[in-house]
Amino acid sequence: MISIKEVTKQTGITVRTMRYYDQIDLLRPAGKTEGGHRLYGEKEIKKLQEIQFLKTIGFGLQEIKEMLADENHDWFAGLKNQLDYISKEKERLGQIEGTLRGLINEIMLNGNIDLSNMQKLIQLYQQNMDKREGYLNQTFNEEESKLLQSLPNINREDPETLEWIALIAQLKKHMSKGISSPEIQRLIKRMYEKEQEDFGDNKEFIEKVWEIRKSPQKSESAGFYPIDSETLNFFEEAYEFYLNKKGNL
The missing domain is CATH 1.10.1660.10 (Multidrug-efflux Transporter Regulator; Chain: A; Domain 2)
Incomplete structure (x- = not known):
């Protein structure tokens, strides 16, 4: 004792x-x-x-x-129920983890956070999951669907996503300097390089993504994080300026 x-x-x-x-x-x-x-x-x-x-x-x-x-306790049933509970809890925690990453990344992207807007986006994302998958399957072929996994996701913290977020944040920060400014063109150059690294010569795929990205309705259908039209238009003009300059070198 x-x-x-x-x-x-x-x-x-x-x-x-x-x-x-x-x-x-x-x-x-x-x-x-x-x-x-x-x-x-x-x-x-x-x-x-x-x-x-x-x-x-x-x-x-x-x-x-x-x-x-209880000497006659059904351990198999008890452990199975606990496993089911843990699996559901794991899924729930995974969703919370993604939400937290999304909130952190939104601060990095915009410099602030709109909790009500983020809550609306999360609810919309969860409610329309089947509809979103159907839209993507109709828009992209099987090979292109694999490339979708390489797109940045606001709810992830992989290096590729974080670099895209940092680039877009810097783009928004320097927009007032104009599309031809050295700061903007350095950012566009890196974005172009990343596009080539991630998607290679899949121009049709890139064009499809950009068409969706420029439309708020299509972006919502695809589950893309919304980027304001001012930033998208500025990016498009700066990108075209970069390609024209690059073509003249």
Whole structure:
């Protein structure tokens, strides 16, 4: 038999937690000293280990209490239900993670954040998922559909997306300097290089994406993050200026 303090040394579980387990009748001590201090034996230590393990895989204390008290507990069904719950929770957390990344990236892109607008976009994105996939399948062939995965996504933090966000943010910052300014043309040059790196000679695909991007209605149907028309028009003019200059070199 060992004292409650010795249990905490061996397991790292606090005295307060051990007392709480006793209070809710989850883990009773094997006995007490004359001074009223709790004592635990091998059986109780084993049960404590079982409790901690079940906690780590997501079970609540009340569930654990019922599971360990029932000798005929259906462990297969219980674990299967827990797996289903964890899978759904994982999906939910994944959506939250994407939303948080989107909010952070929006700040990087625009310098501020509109929570109500972002909430509307998220709801729209989730509600029209089937419609969006149908639109993309009608617009892009099988090979082009694979290229869609290379497009930047506001809810991701992969290096490609982050670079595109940084480039667009810098473009918006320097727009007042005009399409021919060195700052703008350096940004456009890098955007052109990235376009070639990511999509190569798939000009038809790039044209389709740009056609969608320029239309608010089509962008919404495709699930693209909305970029204001002023920025898009400026980009198009700066891009054409860059290509004309490049062609004359």
